[in-house]
Amino acid sequence: MIRLGLSIASLLLSLLSVFNAPTYHTWLLAVMVSEFPLIFMGIALVLILMSSITERFKTAGTVISVLAFVLFSTPVARALLIADNLEIELNQALKGNHVSASGHPAFSFWKLATRGNSDARYDTLRYAENGGAAGTMDFYPADSAGLRPCIVVVHGGSWSSGDSGQLPELNTHLANHGYHVASVNYHKAPEWQSPKPLEDVGQALLFLKAESERLKIDTSRLVILGRSAGAQIALLAAYQNTVPGLKGVISFYGPADMIWGYSKPASRWVMDSRHVMENYLGGTYKQVPERYSSASPIEHVSADSPPTLLIHGRNDVLVAYEHSTRLAAKLEANGVPHYLLTLPWATHGFDYTLNGPGGQLSTFTVDTFLRKILK
Template sequence: MVKLVLTIILFLISLLTVLSAPAFYLWLLAIATDEFPWIFIAIILVIVFINFRSPSYQLPTMILAVISLLLFLSPMVRSYLVGSKLQKNLAAAFGNEIGTNAFEFTPFSYVQMFKPKVTVPYSTVSYDKNGKTDLTLDFYPSEIKGKKPCVIIIHGGSWKSGDSQQLPELNSYLAKNGYHVAAINYRLAPEFQSPAPVEDISKTFHFLKGKSAEWNIDTTNFILLGRSAGAQIALLAGYTLKEPALKGIIDLYGPADMVWGYSIPSNPLIMDSRKVMEDYLGGSYSGHPEKFEKSSPLLFVNKQSPPTLLIHGLNDVLVAYEHSRRLNAKLEENGVKHYLVTLPWATHAFDYNLYGPGGQISTYAIMYFLKSVTE
């Protein structure tokens, strides 16, 4: 009986690989099922082995175990399918064909899921002191010598939480492969509201240019990378600051249309998205429509906008995939170089595991994009 109950529980968990999570803690579990599927596959295989040796409830256990196994395998299979076309699609989008052998990563490999994490030493420095607010960034120097491009990374956290230490594995990976990385902290809501974080990006550019000789930064090659709320900040800064040294923007599951986003709120069991936006923008849309519009990156896209890479999961329950679809259409309309990497199985924060199915695809796409726009 225990064997069957455990199999039923695993079957229900496996449904998160194809269905949207209905509650906050199930969303966290969905990240695990999508990006660490081998753990669940191993448990299922143990149950199958036990089932062959135990006659009780053998048939229902086997049926549920096989279905669960197929579902847990599905993120890897779909990642392989997305990855098989990724190099060709990115080359078509950015006009710079780069061979797979230029990267440590392939778009997706089953073996890569078991690679050890990379860690590069970093230093934390203050880049702006604004009254009581001391803004800092973590600087990861490129491990390849010479003047190198700098990727400015902007964390997520609903504009009110999170910090520069969020998902640091990518920072080390980029530094190991020839990019300086500045992972920044910015002023948070509700104490500080839009456009304060965008102003902090401007200060970051100024600070890093001042450090260029000491840190060997190529001041003609900056890239903004943001996750979730940080992606909204990255996009808005990239489309409005008119920074000539900015070569591209990487948007990981960010809200691009604040007006539309407010009109279609998230599942309240996941997040009170309207309250989050009101804290960031100073009130409701009916009271402050101009702030919602001025904070919508999509409305600032024009023919001179920087190349943009978008990466989003169809099963995202915090920031709807529709944001990226809308921004993708606007970039297409204006003839801006861009590409939307769609991950059919993935939820929000799919890049939590750099070597998971979503993490591998996104890291490959990011590396390809960086090489395309900075060389």
């Protein structure tokens, strides 16, 4: 009976590989289930073996455990399918930016069993004298000599939490591939509201340009990358103002349409997204509609907007996948080179590890995008 109970629990857990998480804590579980599939596939295999040798509920336990194993493996199977045509699709989407093949696969099954690297050296620099902790950045120097491009990273955290040390694996990866990385802190809600974080990122860019000779930055090759709330800031920085030398912007599951997002909030069992937006924008949509409009990247897209990479999971329960599809449609209508990497199984924060199915595909896509726009 215990074995059957474990098999049923495993099956319920495996459903998070396919369906949206219903609560905050199951969302956290969904990140683990979808991005560390080998662990859960191994558990299901053990339960299959245990069920096959027991006398009671043998057939039921085996069938349930096999179904759980299949569901646990779906992120891997889907990642393999996406990887087959990923580089071809990127070349087609980013018109006029064709580059040669990368030489390594977009997804490797064996890489799922390896550990990511977040041990790169960085220096904490102050970009604003009166900004306190919010006026600092973590600067990861490129491992290549000479002037190098710089990727400015804006962290997530519902505009009210998080810091420059968030998810450092990608920063390390990019530094090891010849890019400077500046991971920026900014002022947070509710004490500070929009557009203060955007102003902070603008000030950080000015600092990097002023210190470009010392830091060995090629100011003609800049890219802004943001996650979640940080992606909203990054997209605004790229679309709202002309940034000399900005070659592209990358959004990981960012809210692109604040007006639509307020009308279609996340489940309150997961996150009170309306309250989060009100803290950041200073009121409800009815109270300050102009702030929702001005803070919506989709409202600032034009034919002059820089090439854009959007990365989003269909099972995102914090920032709806439709934010990225709506922005992609606006970019398409304005003739802006862009690509939307859709991860059918992935939820918010899937890039917690770069070696999971979503982490591998997104890292490959970021690498390819940067090679194309910075060549």
